[in-house]
Amino acid sequence: MPSRLRRADPQTSALDLRASDETIRIALRRVTGAKRFTLRVRSATRDVILTMPHRASIASAREFAERHVAWIGARIRRLPQPVRFEPGAVFPLRGEPHVIVHRPEARGYIWIERADAGPASICVAGAREHLARRIGDYLRREAQGDIKAAVRTHAEKIEVSIRSISVRDTTSRWGSCSVAGALNFSWRLIMAPAYVLDYLAAHEVAHRIHLDHSPKFWALAHHLAPETDRAESWLKAHGAELHRYGASEPAS
Numbered sequence: 001m002p003s004r005l006r007r008a009d010p011q012t013s014a015l016d017l018r019a020s021d022e023t024i025r026i027a028l029r030r031v032t033g034a035k036r037f038t039l040r041v042r043s044a045t046r047d048v049i050l051t052m053p054h055r056a057s058i059a060s061a062r063e064f065a066e067r068h069v070a071w072i073g074a075r076i077r078r079l080p081q082p083v084r085f086e087p088g089a090v091f092p093l094r095g096e097p098h099v100i101v102h103r104p105e106a107r108g109y110i111w112i113e114r115a116d117a118g119p120a121s122i123c124v125a126g127a128r129e130h131l132a133r134r135i136g137d138y139l140r141r142e143a144q145g146d147i148k149a150a151v152r153t154h155a156e157k158i159e160v161s162i163r164s165i166s167v168r169d170t171t172s173r174w175g176s177c178s179v180a181g182a183l184n185f186s187w188r189l190i191m192a193p194a195y196v197l198d199y200l201a202a203h204e205v206a207h208r209i210h211l212d213h214s215p216k217f218w219a220l221a222h223h224l225a226p227e228t229d230r231a232e233s234w235l236k237a238h239g240a241e242l243h244r245y246g247a248s249e250p251a252s
């Protein structure tokens, strides 16, 4: 699902919880049919959600949240720290660390310089205030390029048609495939090792034949991307970390 997850809907309100040294905002989500309160701390969006029975009172929601404030605090502290796109910051590109270098005087736009030792540099020309946006735009373009190439290769192999390929900032899924053949991916896959991006492309292309996750689907996914299992384990272990990067800069 794209970032519209964050949009407030009429069923959602929030309450602020006083913890020892901070205030924790908790989004309340009333769900028809929910039998009890459930707390979740999401790493992609760094927010806390309390799912509650439709008829439960706000007071009982607050009481529940207060009882679990230590647990919530511990979960928040365990979230990976956000990394902004700013000079000196390091983020992965195709699985390799890259350090951001600002070259305000240089001609050009954005380019990669490899070093004999240490991480490669991603160099950005132009004014400081455009740096984060330029990196974000660059990563989306690179993601689009790699994903389109991988999708095309896999689609040709099994002779299926693709209606469209779009690249967004999704939080709950790395990719999706509609019945009509519209494929949607997270641009953040460009930060993962190349075999992970390739696997995601193969996965969504395989859905053009099997819309489920049946054994037949997985056999086809493995056929297209022999590193399916390795990529799945990588995403399980490291996928959430990809959401750390490129948090918007505080207004100055």
Ligand SMILES: [Zn+2]
Binding pocket: 203, 207, 212, 213
């Ligand atoms: Zn799937």
